[in-house]
Amino acid sequence: MSVLNNAIEFKSVFKTYGDNTVVDNLNLSIPEGKITVFVGPSGCGKTTSLRMINRMVEYTSGTILVNGEDNTARPAHELRRSMGYVLQQAGLMPHRTIVDNISTVPRLNGVSARQAKSQALELLNTVGLDESFAKRYPSQLSGGQAQRVGVARALASESSILLMDEPFSAVDPVVRADLQKELLRLQSTLGRTIIFVTHDMDEAILLGDYVAVFARGGRIAQFGTPEEILREPADDFVASFVGRDRGMRRLTFASGADVPIHPLDAQQTPWQQWQLNVEDGRPAGWRIDDRVIPGGSLFVAGGTLRDALDSVLSSPSGWGVVVNEQGQVLGLLKSDDVLEATERERLNRYGVSA
């Protein structure tokens, strides 16, 4: 872990508003090319800490190094152009078209209009929007689309650092899951240093290579990989913050790959009449006594044990449905098998043999 270079280092950073100390002696090293998530209860100084990096908030004392250089060494506006920033409400310029919005920072940096535009069109594709969006105005986008444009705009700065402050918290859960997946996909090819603020522990676990748990007063209660934090919370505060659903969350790190997949007719017994409806190879609810009941969550083969358990628990028939990436049915999961797998995971985790 120490072989990683640090993109950003906080050294004894303080921020006070009057008598109110909001960030209290923050020391933190943020590794390069990874996603580091700031998580913690409301008002604990996550946003303040994030905004001190690009000097949207000026700190009271201490030092922040960005790529080894003091972030006060150059003018604030230059520093800001050198890193992307995604806000909670996308914060797009309402009077500019989508391409122009994405081109903002390159244009400020003196890139020609033409070059900035062709780069913007590429980025539009990168974030999964097609080129018909280019000439639209922000008021014509849904929240999720606007947030994608916000990400594209941040990527356009071509900086290695991306600051994201609760970027997905204003969209509905389905869109949020989409955007999260998309971010991970992007990051796997871009490898930027991303600092991501959230107060959703699930989001932190899903996205973070590293998680910094903040306690009130901008104190870091724990810094580590999500798995470390779930396995060994540093103190009672972290334990209670991670607390609820901790057992479920831990299953996120266990693979559901070795849970056996049964054929579709495996669940048919004389006393159980559930039958999986399949249309074009895709699951389409469960049938019982001429009634069709919508199915539960699907387990995509190769997913986590948490997904596997959820597919079983949410299924009306008690059998989880396994699909491939394309959504084609592969087979069924049996709840006993899944529970057995969680048992194996538990023994494994503590290095105990059964």
Next chain:
Amino acid sequence: MNWLQSNLQHVGELTALHLLQSIIPVIIGTIIAVPIARFAMGRRRDGRSTERTTSAGKLRRGLVINSAALLYTIPSLALFVLMPLVLGTSITSLLNVYVALTLYVIAMMVRSAVDAFDSVSPVTLEAATAMGYRTTRRFWAVELPLAVPVMIAGLRVALVSNISMVSVGAVIGIQSLGTLFTDGLRRDLPAEIITGIVATVLLALVLDRLLALLGSFLTRWRTA
């Protein structure tokens, strides 16, 4: 109708004069009012606020808005008569109208420009700063264009009320469509008075429409 036909050229000239006297003050007044309004706002607070509005800022803002309101309460006729004394011009000089009406436009537009700047979302301004805009460029590229919709609304009110106020100048002998009222009254010519009224209303309608068109052109992004 006969009256109008034989006086078409005269009415045309008066319309041109009226137009000049109503448009020039609107342009000059707006150019003066917008910086005053922006100054009154002081430093804009960012969305997730780094700075809070200071009490000095509030005081300045209140002072500017209230003086503008006060200015507006001076009767226009009094202002027209007062101008020659202040400016040293002759009582029938066009300059009196220009200066007096410019003052009115300033009084009206300061208020609506303050509202206009207020209407710009702090989140957008904050985003602009975070992208790396410096204050001056942010003003021209982001803040001002976004303030246009509300400003245009104020401008339309100012222009229409200006068109009606220009007529008052006729009482002290300054030529405009208002001259048709004073002259028509004196000579007991209803046709002349009616022509004056109709011409003034038409002028107001046409200019207001043009301004509205300009507004929707400048704010395509809102309705798009």
